[in-house]
Amino acid sequence: MSEPNDRIVQPLIRRLKSTAEPSGGVIRALSDLPFTLKSFEAGQDILRDGERSVHCAAVVEGWLCRFKLLPGGGRQIIAFHIAGDMPDLQSLHLGVMDHSLAAVTPCTVALIPHEALRERTARMPDLAAILWRETMIDAALFRGWVTAMGRRSAYGRTAHLFCELHLRQRAVGLAESRLSPMPLRQTDLADAMGLTPVHITRTLGALRKAGLITLQNRALTIHDWDGLSEAAEFDPSYLHLGNAAG
Amino acid sequence: MSEPNDRIVQPLIRRLKSTAEPSGGVIRALSDLPFTLKSFEAGQDILRDGERSVHCAAVVEGWLCRFKLLPGGGRQIIAFHIAGDMPDLQSLHLGVMDHSLAAVTPCTVALIPHEALRERTARMPDLAAILWRETMIDAALFRGWVTAMGRRSAYGRTAHLFCELHLRQRAVGLAESRLSPMPLRQTDLADAMGLTPVHITRTLGALRKAGLITLQNRALTIHDWDGLSEAAEFDPSYLHLGNAAG
C-alpha cells in the first residue's frame, strides 16, 4: 500500500471515501490506473473551451477552477477544485469541452487516459458507478451555485461559497476545524460570484465586521460557523458528503 | 416496433438520438425497461428535496421543473424539462434528492425502477455510457445557467433561456422553426432567472420592443433568431446536440 504512486492516488481515494464506500476492488483498480503527472503555474490554462480531451485530470495538489468566457469579455467561474477532485471527468462522455479549466495556484495533476477509464469502467460496473456518482456530485454543486447566484445577495452568496469550500476541504483533510486554505484573489471571487472585485471588497468587509470570518494570507478563518451558515442559508446536503458536520 | 409501449418510449429515444447514437441493442434495452405511468396536475410536486427515490422518471408529455427552496422563502428553478428528458436520472447514484421536482403543466411520466436501470447498466456498458452522458448534459445545462445568472443582465439572461428552450424543443421535434410551446407563468420565469415577476414583465416588454420575440398564448414566437442569440450571447455547444442549428 505504499508504492511510489501512493502520493498521487491517495487524494483521489480520500475524496471518494468521503462521499461513498469504494470496495477494495475499486480502490485497487484506481491505484492501477495509468497516468502521467503534469504541473501548471498559477493562471495557466489547462484545457480550453471547445477542445477535445483524451484524458481526465485528477488533482494531486493545488487549486484549479473551471470557467466560461463570454463574447463580451466576461468570465464566469463555475467551480473550484482541490486535491482529490477530477475536474474534467465529464469529458469522458462529453467529447467537446463547453468551458475551460485553469490553474488557480501552482498545481499538479495526474492525467489518466480516457481509454484506460473506458476500458475499466466497462469491465467494472462498481468502478463506473462510483465515478458516475462523482460526476453527479459535481452536477449537484452546480445546482447549488445556480441557487446561490439567483436567490442570494452578495453577502449570503459569498458566505455560501466559504461554507462550501471549507466543508469540501475538511472532508478530505485539507482544512482544520475553523481554518482553511483560500488562495483566491478577489477577482477570482468576483468572477465566481457574478460580482465586481470592488463589491467583493465591500462584502468581505461586511462579513468581517459581522464577526463571521477573516480572509488573510490566503487562508480563511471562520470565527462563527453558525453565523456564517445562517447568513448563507447553508444546507450541506447538496455536497453529498458521508458526514457533513461543520 | 409499434407496440403499445411505443408512445411512451418514443420521446426518450428521440431525445437520446438527438445527442448521441444509441445502438440497436441500447434502444431495445430501453424499450424493454419496465415502467409505470403516472400523471400529475400543473403545480403538483412529484419528488421533494430530501426524499429518497426508487425510480427515475422519463417525461412522456408536459413540462416539469426542478427547483430549490430557501429557508427565507425564495424559490430557484434550476431546470425545465420536456418530453424525452429524465429529470431525476441523477437519483440513480445520488440517494437523497437535493432539490424538488414538480409539474409545470399537466404531465405524464414513466417511472422506471432504479433496480431495473442498475441491473441493465451493469450488464450493458453501452447503455450505462449513454445514460451517463445524458446526466453529463444535464450538468452542462447547469453550467450554462450559472454563467447566465452570474454574467448576463436580465435582458440577456431571458433571451438565453428562450434560445435554450427553443433549441431543446426543436431537437426532439416539439417546436417549429420560429415557434415553440412556452407554457410558463411569469413567476416561473422569474424564479428561473433569479428575478422578480415585475421585472420579467418589463424584460419581456423590452424583448418585444426590440422585435426579437413575442410570448402569448403559452407559445414563444421568435421574430429574429440572430438578434435573440446575439442579445443572449448564445453559444449552443453547451447543449451537446448532434445538430445545433437554429
Place this chain on the structure above:
DNA sequence: CGTTTTGTTGAAGTTCCTCAAAGCTTGTGG
C-alpha cells in the same frame, strides 16, 4: 528598492426590487 499586482475607498450611476394599484385572463357557477 522600485515595479507590478492586488486590495481599499468614495462618489455617482444603473439595474433591479418593493410596494401598490389597476387591467386583463381564465375558470366557475348560475
Place this chain on the structure above:
DNA sequence: CCACAAGCTTTGAGGAACTTCAACAAAACG
C-alpha cells in the same frame, strides 16, 4: 352565456443593491 372570483400581467414611483470610474494604499515580486 353572463357574472363574478381568482389568478396573472402590467404600470408607476421610490428605494436598495450592485456597478463604474478613479484615485490611492498596501502587498508581492524580482
